[in-house]
Amino acid sequence: MAGAIDGYLEYLDLVKGRSANTVRAYGADLRAAFEGVRTLDGFTLDHCRDVLDWAVENGDAKATLARIASSLRGFGSWLVHTGVLQVNPAAGLQTPKTSRTLPRVLREDQVGGVLEQARAHAHREPSEGDPGPTPKDIRDWVMLEVLYATGIRVSELAGADVEDLGGNGDPGSRSLRVVGKGDKTRVVPFGPTVEAALHEWLAVRAGMLPASGVTRAAQPALFLGARGGRIDVRQVRTVVHRATGGAGVPEIAPHGLRHSAATAVLDGGADLRVVQQLLGHTSMNTTQIYTHVGTERLRVVYKRAHPRSGSQD
Missing domain, CATH: 1.10.150.130 (Tyrosine recombinase, N-terminal domain)
Incomplete structure (x- = not known):
């Protein structure tokens, strides 16, 4: 390439x-x-x-x-x-509109499959030719859990520090402080599954620091890259693409997990104001797009369930 x-x-x-x-x-x-x-x-x-x-x-x-x-x-x-390819893969690519675009989402069961596969890989037993899970494997699984549980942006995940967990580096607070667009800070909640996952990651995080012995204070980033520095957003994108592409579901980018999280929260009964605060949208107009997703799902369920929907025609 x-x-x-x-x-x-x-x-x-x-x-x-x-x-x-x-x-x-x-x-x-x-x-x-x-x-x-x-x-x-x-x-x-x-x-x-x-x-x-x-x-x-x-x-x-x-x-x-x-x-x-x-x-x-x-x-x-x-x-x-030049004869390298027979067909141009991007020939039909259109520039997306920046408003009212229906986001690509995964169903709750599809995301569950992705997370379970990543968790299993991070906890696999050593075998011949495979020494078992590495800190990177655990990091990748935990990043996926955090992205879906909180709905934060990939840039917010990469920019988070250890101390942003409850303000003192403790996952037990079940909250993460992030800095979003316009340098606006917000606190997002997460549940016990992510709390346990973060404890596992923090227990092995030092294994990804440089051999020179960079301390937590010197490298405050919550998630580390291959060289021990703050993880890059492109690395996170690669992790998400590989995880979804390898789990038998539509391959999505990190913001796809964000959209999926927002849709799941709405499907669970939350109103748009809650979703707006969770995602850190300044304007409700940005959040309104999820009502369209909900409408599409409502149409599918209605057609399947209502005796007068015309589904038998």
Whole structure:
């Protein structure tokens, strides 16, 4: 994948004569889009849509969304032109609207399957050729649990510190302080399942710190990356994509878990004001989108259950 991207950027520079700024922007878009994707098999329409969905969730401007879509379509077109691919995966990719877009969600049972598979992997027994779970395995499972339980943004997860657990680093508080858009701080609750998971993660967290012995005070991040620093949002996205893609459910990005959490809370009887506070939306207009999801589900249930719904026609 990396070599193909470099080849495309060279084509834009030397053959198409695009400006240095354009080449640089397209390169940044493509490298971010395919972070963690090593082969061209990962270049699919669904993946491209997830990239744009994440950009929408991140609050990127319409011009940025259009450029990302253009870079993906152009990259696919070049791969077809050079004979690397037969079909451009991004040919049908459309720039998403930034409002009134129905979010992609997983059902409660589907998310449950993803979390259970991640939990089982983090607790597997050692076997021949497999020494058993690593701190990274436990971290990945716990991040998934936290994302779904709280509905926080991926940037909020990556930015959280250990001390943000109840204000003193104790998961027993069953609350996490996060800093959202506009540097607004809020506290989100979680239940006993996440509390237990966080205790497990904190017990092995030091195993991901550098060998030089960085202390908790020196590295306050709740979740650590491969090198012992604060985890990057792209690493979290990779974890979520792999977990959902490997669990036999539709592959989604981290904000898909956020949408799924919000939908589950609404289905459980909460009103929109509660969901607004949970997700950290400044405007109720942003939260209103979940009423559309609820309406679609209501229509499905009605058609299946009501004798006059016309389902037998």
